[in-house]
Amino acid sequence: MSNGKLMIIDGNSILNRAFYAIQGRTLLSTSDGLYTNAVFGFLNILFKYLEEEKPDYLCVAFDLKAPTFRHKEYEEYKAKRKGMPEELAVQVPVIKDVLDAMNIKRLEYEGYEADDILGSVSLCAEEKGMEVVIVTGDRDSLQLASDRTRIKIPVTRGGRTETDEYNYDTVIEKFGVTPLQLIDVKGLMGDQSDNIPGVPGIGEKTALSLIKEFGSIENLYDNLDSVGKKSVREKLAANREQALLSKKLAAIERNMPELCSIEELRIGQFDEERLYELFKRLEFRSFIEKLNLSKGAGNSKEGLQLKNFRCIEKIEELTELKSDIVSSGEFSIYYLIDKFENFAEKLVGVAITYNSNNNVYIDINSRIGEEDFLKEFSGIFENPGIKKTGHDVKNFITYLKRKNIEFNGLTFDSMIAAYIIDPSRNSYTVSELSESYLNVPVESLERLAGKGKSFTPYGSMPCETISVIAAQHSEMVIRLKEVFERIIRENGQEELYYKIELPLVEVLADMEYWGFKVNIDGLREFSLELEEKINAITEEIYDMAGE
Structure with a gap:
């Protein structure tokens, strides 16, 4: 029975893999230019x-720059390695800050590698009877595989991230040698990336064959005369000391002094704020949502409290609301539309704010019928004298067009405004904009x-x-409108916004509603x-390939 599960992450290896895996035309970065893809x-x-693993203990190991x-x-060890790209280097302290905020133990020791x-x-951990999972992109760690330790290596195949997993038995199945014998194999074949010399002229295939037969480098040299191939025997004889040195360099140290206690690695609570x-x-909005951080973090800030709020559930109440809106002369609207297959859609509810802080929600889903609401409110939507503010209004305008209702009097769209102010944002939801520009969690x-x-x-x-x-x-x-x-005024973007971008909302809605004609025969x-x-190109390719 296991005494718990420990997961160890090879920090530099996984960060490096992530950096090169997420590239594209431009590296992922924040709106102010900080690279974040790794x-x-x-x-x-x-x-x-x-x-997947649900470990009880967790830590991340990092290299230090020191020899x-x-x-x-x-x-000459690792002498041929190129330096870390600056775009990656700037992300190393960032991931360490994130791990600290997650209360995940970081381990790094001068004089040793991750x-x-x-x-x-x-x-x-093995000696304490624990199950161990090592996550790394470096196959050198396969020498650590055992009955209690599994090695998980993320790989990309066909554009998807998959996992190659090894334990003691799977290493033998794949390579024909034990995990520890992989050290001897590397001692013979060397490693270009680490500049471990090995025996010149001995590749992986020959190295595996020799270790399968002789068990270790030491035993190989004790029985050098038994190596059948003369050229291989001569290469080995000429590089005995280099082979033994290479084995020593390839071996992972497993008895480092002054390591922290395993209990210090127990998974704790995140520092959510x-x-x-x-x-x-x-x-990283997706991670904020994934970990449900905004709710917890928002407790330290004053959330939005609606002063005057009511839910309208009867047709009669709409008459009074219409009168209030006409008197006000302007209102903001936020709509909820469910979309289904075959372009079907249903208006579920509409929230309206007028006179600054009078807020209503019209329950169209279960209380007031969709057609009844539209019949009552079409005059409000079509009245150009009533100023209207919304967020991503185009979809609502298109929806109304399908109901033969025009939407007139649009004076502001907060999503379009946010876009021209900061076109580099990844998302423009009201909750995110409220947090960014008003410091109010919603x-x-x-x-x-x-x-x-x-x-749902x-x-x-x-x-x-x-x-x-x-x-x-x-x-x-x-509030965002204000x-x-x-900002638009200070940026000198008033003409761009009011004369180009805002009128374009209605143009795009028209295009979406009417569509465009195509020449089917021409297509x-x-x-x-x-x-x-x-x-023709396919045939040419086969001809060039000689098939």
């Missing part, structure tokens, strides 16, 4: 294996709805859950033309 990828890998005992043994930490901590602030600075409707298999339509949520949040969104749209108007002809070209 940190983002590292955390995805970390969370993936935490969910190690291997450099003292062999000055591999040595993996080896020493895993052996310590600190982690939230870090993820907010890094613009529950995210997008997080509430979820994604994929966990997606607004129509399936209790009215008491979404009504207040939708009304908060409506009021925040009003801030964005000032078919073009398709046949492309098919002929593809077939």
Whole structure:
């Protein structure tokens, strides 16, 4: 029976892998230019294996820049390695800050490499009867595989991240030698990346064959005359000391002094407020939602409290609301629409704010019918004399067009304003903009709805859950408008916004509603033309390949 499970992450290896795995045309970065692709990828890998393994203990090992005992043994050790790219180097302190905020123990020791930490901590845990999982991108760690220690190596295949997993038996199945004998194999074949010389002219295939036959480098040299191939025997004879040195360099140290106690590695609680602030600075909104940090972190800030809020559930109440809106002359709106297959959609609810802080939510899903609401409110939507503010209004305008209702009097769209102010943002939800520009936490409707298999339509949520949040969104749209108007004015973007971007909302809604005509026969002809070209190129490729 196991005395708990320890997971050890090879920090530098996984960070390096994540850096090169998430590239694209431009590296992922924050809106102010801080590179974050390696940190983002590292955390995805970390969370993936935490969910899979559910360890009791966790630590991350890092290299230090200082020389190690291997450099003292062999000055040329890792001498040919290029320096870390600056875009990656700036992310190393960032991931360490994140790990500290997650209360995950970091281990780094001068004179040793992360591999040595993996080896020493895993052996310590094994001796305590624990199960050990090592997550690394470095196959050198396969020498640590045992009946109690598994090595997980994330790899990319076909654009997807998969895992190669090894224990004692799987190492033997794949290589034909034991994990410890892999040290001898590397001693013979060397390692270009670490500049371990090995025996010149001895490759992996020959090295594996020799160790399978003789068991170790030492026994190989004791029985050198038994090596059948003369050329191999001569290479070995000429490089005896180099082979033994290479084995020593390839061996992971497993008895490092002054290691922390295993109990210090027990998984604890995140520092949620600190982690939230870090993820907010890094613009990792998906992780904030995944870990539900905004709710906890927001406790230290004053959340939005609706002063005047009511939920409208009867047609009669709409008449009074219409009168109030006409008297006010303007209002903000936040709509909830569920979309289904075949372009079907249903208006679930509408939140409206007028006279600055009067907030209402119209329950169209269960109380007031969709057609009844539209019949009552079409005059309000079509009245150009009533000023309207919203967020991503285009979709609502398109929805109304399908109901033969026009939407007139649009004076401000907070999503469009946020975009021209900061086009580099990854997302423009009301909750995120409220946090960024007003420092006011608001529950995210997008997080509430979820994604994929966990997606919940607004129509399936209790009215008491979404009504207040939708009304908060409506009021925040009003507040954001005041801030964005000032920023647009200071940026000299008034003409861009009011004469180009805002009118374009209605143009795009028209285009989406009407669509555009296509020449079906022309498309078919073009398709046949492309098919002929593809077939011709395919034949040319086969001819060039000699097949």
